[in-house]
Amino acid sequence: xxxxxxxxxxxxxxxxxxxxxxxxxxxxxxxxxxxxxxxxxxxxxxxxxxxxxxxxxxxxxxxxxxxxxxxxxxxxxxxxxxxxxxxxxxxxxxxxxxxxxxxxxxxxxxxxxxxxxxxxxxxxxxxxxxxxxxxxxxxxxxxxxxxxxxxxxxxxxxxxxxxxxxxxxxxxxxxxxxxxxxxxxxxxxxxxxxxxxxxxxxxxxxxxxxxxxxxxxxxxxxxxxxxxxxxxxxxxxxxxxxxxxxxxxxxxxxxxxxxxxxxxxxxxxxxxxxxxxxxxxxxxxxxxxxxxxxxxxxxxxxxx
Amino acid sequence: xxxxxxxxxxxxxxxxxxxxxxxxxxxxxxxxxxxxxxxxxxxxxxxxxxxxxxxxxxxxxxxxxxxxxxxxxxxxxxxxxxxxxxxxxxxxxxxxxxxxxxxxxxxxxxxxxxxxxxxxxxxxxxxxxxxxxxxxxxxxxxxxxxxxxxxxxxxxxxxxxxxxxxxxxxxxxxxxxxxxxxxxxxxxxxxxxxxxxxxxxxxxxxxxxxxxxxxxxxxxxxxxxxxxxxxxxxxxxxxxxxxxxxxxxxxxxxxxxxxxxxxxxxxxxxxxxxxxxxxxxxxxxxxxxxxxxxxxxxxxxxxxxxxxxxxxxxxxxxxxxxxxxxxxxxxxxxxxxxxxxxxxxxxxxxxxxxxxxxxxxxxxxxxx
Numbered sequence: 001x002x003x004x005x006x007x008x009x010x011x012x013x014x015x016x017x018x019x020x021x022x023x024x025x026x027x028x029x030x031x032x033x034x035x036x037x038x039x040x041x042x043x044x045x046x047x048x049x050x051x052x053x054x055x056x057x058x059x060x061x062x063x064x065x066x067x068x069x070x071x072x073x074x075x076x077x078x079x080x081x082x083x084x085x086x087x088x089x090x091x092x093x094x095x096x097x098x099x100x101x102x103x104x105x106x107x108x109x110x111x112x113x114x115x116x117x118x119x120x121x122x123x124x125x126x127x128x129x130x131x132x133x134x135x136x137x138x139x140x141x142x143x144x145x146x147x148x149x150x151x152x153x154x155x156x157x158x159x160x161x162x163x164x165x166x167x168x169x170x171x172x173x174x175x176x177x178x179x180x181x182x183x184x185x186x187x188x189x190x191x192x193x194x195x196x197x198x199x200x201x202x203x204x205x206x207x208x209x210x211x212x213x214x215x216x217x218x219x220x221x222x223x224x225x226x227x228x229x230x231x232x233x234x235x236x237x238x239x240x241x242x243x244x245x246x247x248x249x250x251x252x253x254x255x256x257x258x259x260x261x262x263x264x265x266x267x268x269x270x271x272x273x274x275x276x277x278x279x280x281x282x283x284x285x286x287x288x289x290x291x292x293x294x295x296x297x298x299x300x301x302x303x304x
Numbered sequence: 305x306x307x308x309x310x311x312x313x314x315x316x317x318x319x320x321x322x323x324x325x326x327x328x329x330x331x332x333x334x335x336x337x338x339x340x341x342x343x344x345x346x347x348x349x350x351x352x353x354x355x356x357x358x359x360x361x362x363x364x365x366x367x368x369x370x371x372x373x374x375x376x377x378x379x380x381x382x383x384x385x386x387x388x389x390x391x392x393x394x395x396x397x398x399x400x401x402x403x404x405x406x407x408x409x410x411x412x413x414x415x416x417x418x419x420x421x422x423x424x425x426x427x428x429x430x431x432x433x434x435x436x437x438x439x440x441x442x443x444x445x446x447x448x449x450x451x452x453x454x455x456x457x458x459x460x461x462x463x464x465x466x467x468x469x470x471x472x473x474x475x476x477x478x479x480x481x482x483x484x485x486x487x488x489x490x491x492x493x494x495x496x497x498x499x500x501x502x503x504x505x506x507x508x509x510x511x512x513x514x515x516x517x518x519x520x521x522x523x524x525x526x527x528x529x530x531x532x533x534x535x536x537x538x539x540x541x542x543x544x545x546x547x548x549x550x551x552x553x554x555x556x557x558x559x560x561x562x563x564x565x566x567x568x569x570x571x572x573x574x575x576x577x578x579x580x581x582x583x584x585x586x587x588x589x590x591x592x593x594x595x596x597x598x599x600x601x602x603x604x605x606x607x608x609x610x611x612x613x614x615x616x617x618x619x620x621x622x623x624x625x626x627x628x629x630x631x632x633x634x635x636x637x638x639x640x641x642x643x644x645x646x647x648x649x650x651x652x653x654x655x656x657x658x659x660x661x662x663x664x665x666x667x668x669x670x671x672x
């Protein structure tokens with residue numbers, strides 16, 4: 001599997017610092033893309049190129065050159081990370097451009113990407129040995145080093161807890177609580193709220209679990225699908241022994257209604273919160289009743 | 305989009321899947337004509353976007369004009385699990401020998417379509433026994449696979465052939481219409497050996513709506529839901545009396561859970577989304593102001609990219625325009641939340657530092 005840590009931070013240099021990896025922003029001139037490109041630059045993310053067809057040759061914010069295609073941007077910069085802000089119906093085209101040009105980590109922000117398009121992009125990523133995070137994700141952040149996403153900076157602090165979350169705002173809320181309680185984050189990954197995810201819960205778990213600096217994990221799930229159940233079984237099978245705490249949103253949601261996220265829907269028992277919570281219990285993962293309880297449960301687990 | 309039975313059956317017919325003769329209507333005048341055309345006896349079936357309608361009395365036999373005049377209005381005015389009848393389907397009764405189950409659904413974790421079939425159908429999928437499950441990739445179901453499934457559920461000869469044909473047609477429908485689920489339950493074997501779809505459920509991928517104009521006529525959204533969609537936020541309407549508003553689906557779901565845990569009954573699930581502006585939040589409040597049953601508004605915001613002051617501004621406008629006069633209980637966190645609290649200090653909005661306290665407040669208000 002492609003090593004997400006290697007792509008996002010590389011190896012430490014002689015002074016013990018990680019590298020500043022290069023990032024391309026697809027859709028950098030759009031309203032959303034430009035706002036977040038600026039915020040990422042403010043965070044210290046090394047944005048080396050933007051892509052907007054028809055605007056090649058222009059310069060973004062006096063420092064980031066814009067190219068016609070990812071192919072051109074990669075040839076000029078050698079970047080392996082790209083974040084996509086194009087409208088959902090153009091996502092597949094943008095993803096193909098990126099993956100076929102050698103991008104190894106594609107962060108897919110748009111919401112409402114058709115499932116079929118997402119699946120096609122994921123197929124291609126598999127062939128190219130690349131990672132897609134999203135669609136409909138807030139992105140990924142290694143606090144203090146690199147932010148490739150739309151998350152606000154304030155909830156996050158450097159540390160040793162990995163947070164994996166389907167929801168964006170719950171990721172911010174829970175990370176903020178963790179930060180306040182003294183649990184900084186080693187990495188946080190937004191899985192996304194869509195039915196089909198480029199990086200599933202289980203993939204994200206496998207990507208982060210072997211990092212020697214990792215001390216604990218927080219899994220923020222929600223109703224819909226069975227990715228939490230599959231992850232719980234995987235945790236049982238692999239015998240992962242570091243502390244994990246969970247949270248599941250949507251316990252009281254009515255059946256057969258989409259609760260905001262395209263993926264957040266219970267069909268029969270498939271996707272229900274009870275099913276997820278009972279599998280977490282089997283894997284010895286305590287599940288917080290409310291977001292604020294996550295840090296409390298984690299403190300309990302860390303001290304036991 | 306969750307298609308109603310009659311809509312799913314229209315698609316079935318389009319793809320050559322056999323269904324009993326049936327006609328749909330939304331008022332009794334049309335219903336009377338349909339009854340004449342179809343001829344007694346038939347069944348009257350309410351069309352609601354939720355399961356379990358048989359048990360709730362939503363399917364009634366009908367064999368005379370008198371019975372029709374009595375039952376049609378009853379069924380038209382009924383609600384099942386909070387869902388009002390959207391339409392009525394009159395359908396000829398079938399002479400059933402046996403009921404089977406068949407569905408194709410999008411397996412999210414395997415990222416492929418999956419067939420579920422069973423020789424025991426007619427009950428909800430959780431209770432379907434002896435399930436045959438087959439993952440089939442993203443393309444059409446091939447004949448060999450369809451045959452194997454038919455054999456596994458005990459079908460032979462002509463019935464096997466009919467099943468293979470039906471499954472392949474269902475697979476074509478699933479792919480062409482970008483369905484997340486296409487279910488025939490029950491799939492009936494009639495006394496004369498014919499296989500027929502007695503009930504159908506189809507859910508399509510809403511994100512692909514833009515390339516399926518032909519499905520738009522099936523859109524069954526309430527006025528409020530339509531307005532919400534136009535303004536770019538997602539809204540689910542429920543029967544309770546507490547309007548729950550927040551940003552981000554996960555956070556709103558979580559708030560919704562806590563309201564219900566504490567004895568409150570949500571009237572809305574309203575996610576103003578990651579790109580909320582003063583205007584969109586104002587529109588959200590406009591929608592809620594039209595819901596007369598709402599006795600309290602609960603706001604839970606985590607300001608990130610969306611500033612909490614942006615939201616506070618919308619509330620101030622709403623108060624100034626006398627848009628809302630019901631109490632608001634709010635918890636604002638994140639970007640500029642101190643300033644937002646200051647802005648709302650002298651208004652009807654009660655501010656709380658913890659969501660738990662805000663919920664206690666709104667539940668007490670709503671249960672007064």
